[in-house]
Structures are given as C-alpha cells and as structure tokens.
Amino acid sequence: MPFTRRSLAILSAALVWAGVAAAQTYPAKPVRAVVPFAAGSATDQIGRAFAQKMSETLGQPIIIENKPGVNGMLGASEVAKAAPDGYTILIGTNSTNAALKSLMKQLPYDQDTAFAPVAYMGSVPLIMSVNNDVPAKTLKELVDLAKSKPGHVTFASASTSQLVSTEMMNSMAGIKMTNVPYKSGPAAMTDLIGGQVMMFSADFAVMLPQVKAGKVRGLAVTSSKRSPAVPELPTVNEALGLKDYELIAYFAVFAPAGTPPEIVNKLNQAVNAAAQNKDIQEKFAAIGFAVEPGTPQALAERSKRETAKWAKAIKEAGIEPQ
Template sequence: MRSVLSCLALAAATLLGASSALARAFPTKPIKAIVPFAPGSATDQIGRAFANEMAKTLGQPIVVENKPGVNGMLGAADVAKATPDGYTILIGTNSTNAALKSLMKQLPYNQDTAFAPLGYPGSVPLIVAVNNDVPAGNLRELVDMAKAKPDSVTFASASTSQLVSTEMLASMAGIKMTNVPYKSGPAAMTDLIGGQVNLFTADFAVMLPQVKGGKVRGLAVTSTKRSAAIPELPTVNEALGLKDYELIAYFAMFAPAGTPADVVAKLNAAINAAANSKELQDKFAPIGFVVEPGTPQALGERTRLETAKWAKAIKDAKIEPQ
C-alpha cells in the first residue's frame, strides 16, 4: 500500500511539474481570440487593437476569429468548452458575461463558473440616434412622438447593450417602441441610415462617425456625464429630466475556467500593457473609450456586480427571457 501511495504521489508531482513548466513557457504558439460579434463592431475594433498590442508583450501572434450570434452567446460558448490552456480567449462584453444570464432562459454554459477572468480593457458609452427623416429634433420630441402613436417608432438592436439601453429608456420615459433585431451593429446602422428603422442606440465606435458625418442625427449619450468626444449631445438624463438612467458598454477578456494561474497572470499583464499603450489610447479616445487596467480578481468582482446590475435593468425594462 505504501508503495502504491508513493507511486501516486510521484505521478501527481510529475503532472504538477509539467503543468508548471507549461505555464512558465507560455505562450509557445499563436493564441486564438474569439470576438463574439461581427467584423466592424466595437468589440471587433477594440479586440483587434488589444490583440495586436498584447502580441508584442507575449511574443506570439493573437489570431482574432469572429463568431457572432445570439448576442455573443455562440462565441462565448466556444471559449467555455475550449481547453483551459490559455490558447483560446474571449473578447467578452457586458452581453456575454453579465446580461445573457438574464436574457436567455438557458445558456449552453454556466455564466458564473465557465470563465476565468483575465483583464478589463475598458468601456464606452452609447449614442441614441435617429434617421435624418424622423421629425424629432431632440429626445424629448421623439418621446412625445412615441407617446402619440405607441409602437409606431421602430428601433434596431444587434447586441444586449443596444437592446437593453433602448428598452430601459422606453420604460423610464413611459413609451412603447417596436424592436427590430439585427445580427450585427453595422447592418443595423445601414438600415438606420436608409430609413428602414427610426432609431438605433449603439456604441461610439459604430455611431459617432455617422453622427459627425451627418448620416444620422444624434439625440443623447447614455452615460451620466456628457462625452468629451461629442460634448454637444446631452445625456439621456438631461434630455428627459431623469436621474437614474445610465448604460455603458464594456469590454473584458476571459479564458476557460481552469486555466493555470501563471498563464492568467501573463495574459493579464499583456492586457494591462496594451491598455497603457499611448498609441492605443489615442486611437480610441475619439470614440469615448476609457481604459481601465486591473487585476483578474478585480474583473471577477466587477463581473459579479455587473451581472446583478444588468439583471435589474432587464427586469425593469420588462424584457422577457428568450
């Protein structure tokens, strides 16, 4: 029996040693980063920029793969079931790692336990905008228009933040609008410009160039303070005389649960180095992106709090799980 126990202890020590050696050597090959939204989306733009900067720190390329669908659920599910070795990571968002739990009746993974937090790149507010032919010069006039003809105003959504931000606005303003779902933000933007939908609330990366280019009319920003990127737009609270409206999109990176702590630490260091890059900050400052480097533990706590926050927002907006 003593001999058997000795053999088991030796085997365990060998496996532990091999695991530690693997972590020390990481990475020895390219890393795959899954973006669970379409090319051209804010998640895609920011994810690719971070991947490029992280590769400089890690000494290996990071290959970005887009897998859009079901508010990011399809891409997140792929990462959740991947081998936990650090070679598959998720460019996650408030959708994949906070809101989906309340938006879906059932997920193909446990949102609370399927992922190892890596790092928090940052956040960006949204802009509420309408097609140029909509006869509303400001958000108050749009609300009055929707009150006069309930459900006549249509709005696009291609992500959780886009859907919840608009439904929450409608709930707090006491109006009803008709949702038109899209598979991607760029596709929704095309239809907003073309007049197929009246309203679209989207992050600055998708919306700001179109507002500044005169393709659509911006009405408000969804943060509690005006954005330096477009200070002429009021906040939703200012425009409607509200106090508690706020909804921002954020970006966070995750690996499959069980990824070795040393690997998580290396990926976190690369994320933070990217966030501190002046080149990256200058690139995204015009779209209101605010970097927030931190620890994996801080992201884990933020994710817990954000999950509760989004659950309340979804409940208050009376959005039924799909």
C-alpha cells in the same frame, strides 16, 4: 496505504510541474481570440487593437476570429468549450459575461463558472440616434412621438447593450417602441441611415462617425456625464429629466475555466500593457473609450457586480428571456 499516498504525492507533484513547465513556455504558438460580434463592431475594433499589442508582449501572433450571433452567445459558447490551455481566449463584453444569463432562458454553458477572468479592458458609452427623416430633433420629442403613437417608433438592436439601453429608456419614460433585431451593429446602422428603422442606440465606434458625418441625428449619450468626444449631446438624464439612467458597454478578456493561473497571469500582463499603451488610448479616445487595467480577481468581482446590475436593468425594462 503509505504506497498509495506516496504515489498520489508523486502524481500531484508531476502534474504541478507539468503545469509550471507549460506556463514557462507559453505561448509556444499563435493564440486564437474569439470576438463574439461582427467585424467593424466596437468589440472587433478594440479587440484587434489589443491583440496587436498583446502579440508584441507575448511574442506570438494573436489571431482574431469573428463569431457573431445571439448577442455574443455563439462565440462565448465556443470559448467555454475550448481546451483550457491559453490558446483560445474570448474578447468578452457586458453581453457575454453579464447580461446573457438574464436574457436567455437557457445557455449552452454556465456563465458564472465557464470562464477564467483574465483582465478588464475598458468601457464606452452609447449614443441614441434617429434617422434624419424622423421629425424628432431631441430625445424628448422622440419620447413624445412614441407616446402619441405606441409601437409606431421602431428601433434597431444587435447586442445586449443596444437592446437594454433603449428598453430601459422606454421603461423609465413610460413609452413603447418596436424592436427590430439585427445580427450586427454595422447592418443595423445601414438600415438606420436608409430609414428602414427609426432609432438606434449604439456604441461610439459604430455611431459617432455617422453622427459627425450628418448621416444620422444624435440625440443623447447613455453615460451619466456628457462625453468629451461629443459634448454637444446631452445625457439621457438631462434630455428627459431623469436622474438614474446610465448604461455603458464594456470589454474584457476571458479564458476557458481551468486555464492554469500562470497562463492567466501572463495574459493579464499582456492585456494591461496594451491598456496602458498610449497608441491605443489615443486611437479610441474619440469613441469615449476609458481603460482600466486590473487583476484577474478584480475582473471576477466586477463580473459578479455587473451580472447583478444587468439582471436588474433587464427585469425593470420588462425584457422577457428568449
């Protein structure tokens, strides 16, 4: 028995030392960062900017790999199944790490346990817009149009926040619109401009340039306060006389569950350094991006709150799991 205990103690110490040694040399090669949405999306733009700054801190390149599909599920699933060695990370969102649990009947991973929270990056509001040929000049007029012709108004969605932001508004306003799903935000934007769909609610990175260029008509922002980036647009609450509507998209870094804490902490420091970088803050100020550096534990707690929040929003919007 003493021999067995001693053997276990030696083995345990050896494993701890191996973990510490690996963390001390980490990263010894490029890191792969999976973006679960298409190139050009807000997640992609923010992920690439952060990856560049994180590379400077870590001393190794961070290679972005886009793997879009099923509201981010395909990319998230790949990271969930990756080796927990710090060389594969996820640029996660409210979709992959909060809402998917309520949107899908079954996930190929356990959303609550498959990931090690690394660091929160920041958040952005969305803009609700319509094609220029749609007669509605305000969100109230769009709601009135939808009330007069249930199901006539079509809206695009390529992510959880895009779908839920509109369905939540539909539920609170007592209207019915027809959803047209897309694989990517840029593809949905192309069809909004072309008139294949009438309405689209998307993050500032995708929507604001088109609103500013006059290619689509912005109606409202989904945050609880007006955005300095587009102060002329009212909030959904203002536009419809509501008081409880708010929906924002957020971004955070996750690693596969089981990634050594020492490696998670190194990644956390790199993300926080990027978040505090003035170049990044200034680059994304125009899309309403608000950074919020924090600890892995703070992200873990936020993920629990957000999962509950999105479950409530999805249920109240009447969205059935697929």
